[in-house]
Amino acid sequence: MMCPTSRCFGEPSCWPMRRGTAEALRMAPWSPMPTARIVERGNTTAQGDGDPTQHAELVASAGAWRVLGTDEMNDATLYASTEPCVMCAGAAYWTGIGRVVYGMSNRRLFEFTGDDPEHTSFALPCRDILLNGQRPITVIGPLLEAEAAQAHEGYWR
Numbered sequence: 001m002m003c004p005t006s007r008c009f010g011e012p013s014c015w016p017m018r019r020g021t022a023e024a025l026r027m028a029p030w031s032p033m034p035t036a037r038i039v040e041r042g043n044t045t046a047q048g049d050g051d052p053t054q055h056a057e058l059v060a061s062a063g064a065w066r067v068l069g070t071d072e073m074n075d076a077t078l079y080a081s082t083e084p085c086v087m088c089a090g091a092a093y094w095t096g097i098g099r100v101v102y103g104m105s106n107r108r109l110f111e112f113t114g115d116d117p118e119h120t121s122f123a124l125p126c127r128d129i130l131l132n133g134q135r136p137i138t139v140i141g142p143l144l145e146a147e148a149a150q151a152h153e154g155y156w157r
Contacts, residue, residue, distance in 0.1 A: 056080075057088035065095040074098040081148045082109055083141060089126035093133050100126060102141035103148025112152045119156065 057080050064076055073096030078084070080102040084092060092100055106125060113119040127139040142148075 053087070055085065055088050057084045058091040061091045061095040061097060070096055077101055081151065084126045086122045086124055086129060089129040093130060093137060097137065099138040099140070100130065101143060102126070103143055104145050104152070105142040108142070108145060108149060109152065112156045114156070116156070
């Protein structure tokens with residue numbers, strides 16, 4: 001099924017993004033960060049448990065790699081409601097994911113988190129990280145950014 005909006009670049013990427021955004025909204029009251037990640041093909045979803053090294057994208061990527069193996073990961077897509085951070089972009093690269101699609105950019109996330117030292121991150125787009133690897137990874141985003149931002153409204157302050 002194709003997404004009817006032009007922001008989806010003619011791809012079916014909007015439907016998993018909307019599914020991830022709905023999951024982020026659902027989990028916001030119980031999650032350390034209102035985000036959701038889905039790896040298509042491995043069909044893995046994950047939420048962080050507060051461990052700063054276990055972001056949802058990293059957990060989802062590793063879980064998909066365990067299911068799919070190295071050979072099939074190039075056909076996998078990581079759907080993230082928020083742009084993957086430096087660590088999670090690295091996890092996508094090292095597990096062999098072929099495509100990353102994200103909703104809300106890190107720049108937009110910083111508008112919500114502000115300069116709170118409890119919520120620090122790198123101001124480095126995942127696209128910049130993944131373009132410097134030795135194998136190509138397609139990066140699409142931000143996509144449906146206003147929808148993805150809904151889970152963050154009123155959460156951080």
